[in-house]
Amino acid sequence: MSQDPYELLGVKRDATQKDIQSAFRKLAKKLHPDLNPGDKKAEEQFKQISTAYEILSDEEKRARFDRGEIDITGAERAQRNYYRDYASKSGPGDPYHNSAGFADFSDADDIFASFFSRRADGGQTRGRGRDRQFSMEVDFIEAVNGTRTEVKMPNGPALDVQIPPGTRDGQTLRLRGKGEPGIGGGPVGDALIEIRVRPHRFFTRDGDDIRLELPISLSEAVLGGKVRVPTPSGPVNLTLPPHSNTGKVLRLKSKGVPKRGGGHGDVYISLKIVLPDAPDERLTDLMKEWATANSYDPRKNMEA
Secondary structure, three states: OOOOHHHHHOOOOOOOHHHHHHHHHHHHHHHOHHHOOOOHHHHHHHHHHHHHHHHHOOHHHHHHHHOOOEOOOOOEOOOOOOOOOHHHOOOOOOOOOOOOOOHHHOOOOOOOHHHHOOEEEOOEEEEOOOOEEEEEEEOHHHHHHOEEEEEOOOOOOOEEEEEOOOOOOOOEEEEOOOOOOOEOOOOOOOEEEEEEEOOOOOOEEEOOEEEEEEEEOHHHHHHOEEEEEOOOOOOEEEEEOOOOOOOOEEEEOOOOOEOOOOOEOOEEEEEEEOOOOOOOHHHHHHHHHHHHHOOOOOOHHHOO
């Protein structure tokens, strides 16, 4: 085993803590015993880089090593006119352990996070159980407003799942302690549930806002008035201004998606004038009379 932790991790002596962490992380993913079952060489190399990281991840230990006061195991080096009771100091001992507790690998989205929490304890490997991954579909309104439901576990009991208000499509929910059993008495893994939100027939989500196209009649467009508008939390009345064109956008404040920090997004309503399905002779005659007396070109701005 090399006695130089810098050499073992493949970093320069002036490497930053970020460089050291990145180098160890890369090697750990490659050499961890859980990823190389039965490979004694990889296991031994993992022990070596763990020992090196134990020294270099601790600024005080790193400085003492650089000054030649301790070796790679953390043991005091013999110095002239210097005496120390070596029996009173133990080395790192546990090659799988580092003082950081692998907290720098706690990212919930890292597939290797469950591996990096493991350590050797008295010769017996203890480790966190593996996470179990599932997916489930929820309705658009359930994702916006939140709900409580169950997900069936393969060969296991159903899990009670709380869908938080404002849940997004593709978001992963973590159920603590619902994964695989731990190794050697270690903590149980988690259940990771990816949420798939079914599209709504007229609502579209835009961040924390909701958008929809609202059909209105010709008379409502011309005369204005009160119209009933659906929102995720229930229908509300909206005042439609007179002479409202197709494409005009109105806003219902705080009727959108619940925000994580509190409050709600808005609902944006795009108007669309819709004529009756069946022809109306009176409307046709009225439009002929009106068109004769009032000539205007709505496409005049589109001329080249």
